[in-house]
Amino acid sequence: MLSLNALKVFLLVAAERNFSAAARRLGLSQPAISAQIRNLEAHFGQKLLERSGRWVNLTVAGERLLRYSSQIMALVEETEQSMAELRGASFGTLTIGASTIPGEYVLPSLIGLFQERHPQVEIHLDVADSHEIVERLLKRRFDLAVIGAPLEPERLLLEPFVTDEIVLVCAPTHPLAARDKITTDELKEYPFILRERGSGTRQIVEQALAAKGIRGRDLKAVVELGSTGAVKTAVEAGLGLSFLSRYALEEESASGHLKVIEMENLVIKRTLYLALEQGRPHTPLVEMFRRFLLSSQVDQVVEG
Numbered sequence: 001m002l003s004l005n006a007l008k009v010f011l012l013v014a015a016e017r018n019f020s021a022a023a024r025r026l027g028l029s030q031p032a033i034s035a036q037i038r039n040l041e042a043h044f045g046q047k048l049l050e051r052s053g054r055w056v057n058l059t060v061a062g063e064r065l066l067r068y069s070s071q072i073m074a075l076v077e078e079t080e081q082s083m084a085e086l087r088g089a090s091f092g093t094l095t096i097g098a099s100t101i102p103g104e105y106v107l108p109s110l111i112g113l114f115q116e117r118h119p120q121v122e123i124h125l126d127v128a129d130s131h132e133i134v135e136r137l138l139k140r141r142f143d144l145a146v147i148g149a150p151l152e153p154e155r156l157l158l159e160p161f162v163t164d165e166i167v168l169v170c171a172p173t174h175p176l177a178a179r180d181k182i183t184t185d186e187l188k189e190y191p192f193i194l195r196e197r198g199s200g201t202r203q204i205v206e207q208a209l210a211a212k213g214i215r216g217r218d219l220k221a222v223v224e225l226g227s228t229g230a231v232k233t234a235v236e237a238g239l240g241l242s243f244l245s246r247y248a249l250e251e252e253s254a255s256g257h258l259k260v261i262e263m264e265n266l267v268i269k270r271t272l273y274l275a276l277e278q279g280r281p282h283t284p285l286v287e288m289f290r291r292f293l294l295s296s297q298v299d300q301v302v303e304g
Helices: 004-016 019-026 030-044 060-086 100-117 130-138 184-189 200-211 228-236 250-255 284-293 296-303
Strands: 049-052 055-058 092-098 121-127 144-147 156-170 191-195 220-225 242-245 259-263 268-277
Touching: 004 019, 004 030, 004 060, 019 030, 030 060, 055 060, 092 100, 092 130, 092 284, 100 121, 100 144, 100 156, 100 200, 100 228, 100 268, 100 284, 100 296, 130 144, 130 156, 130 268, 144 284, 156 200, 156 228, 191 200, 191 228, 191 242, 200 242, 200 268, 220 228, 228 242, 268 284
Parallel strands: 092 121, 092 144, 191 220
Antiparallel strands: 049 055, 144 268, 156 242, 156 259, 156 268
16 A cells, blocks of 8 residues: 655755755655665656666656655645644644745744744745745745845746845945945955855845946955854954845944945845745745745834
8 A cells, every 4th residue: 555654755855956965854864765666666666766876867757756746745735734724723834945035034923923923833944046946846845935136937826925134344444444335346346255156135236336346256256154153253254245144234233343335236135935846836824934035014123
């Protein structure tokens, strides 16, 4: 008989492409994971996975099972949530992906507020750059995501969530700290700290500067860093200028550790998006959390 647990294991192995990683996420031993896959292969009479070094790849049969097992597990979750609604309870697990700014500075307090209302809901939040989050969402590693760039619009349902402003910052000891405003051309004269490629913040900044005639190679980039926290530390240490979200600067601006520099004729604003996979069936719990994030009360919390 086909086991739902075996399908769950198969989905995770297919997503991780690695038995050990799947075992760690499920809290099982690697032999237990391998046994579940062998049982599935015996049930269907076909090879589902092929090993290539430490990685595994899906066979043709595995690709087909991935499609159907994703639909099966989504339907199981939808059934659980629907039956829970009938007895007036909201419970279950939500797995959310988020790019750095919403994941570190916007969503945590909102998740706390949601769980105050629905204490039986368990929420897992993973943070990475926008491109990685979208890739994992489309592999169905997440139920939904919040990202800082409108990626894959033909494959995703993108709904505006909140507005973010990206500003130029420097250390209080930087020569520009005493200036009220600077021009965009002056950016070329100073060392710059950049976010890594794939960052939604970097993509939006590059687009805004390109519109003013400044290309990425025009900036004196001294280092690329993979997190907002690392960028803030580098700027504070005087390594260079950088562009950061205002959401990430509340503490540093108040303490005076970082200085925001106004720019002439350049205001960089962007929308943070709630992202769902187009055509994917979603559980009542996912829909409930979606409505919560898009509610006017959340706007007041974020803006306040």
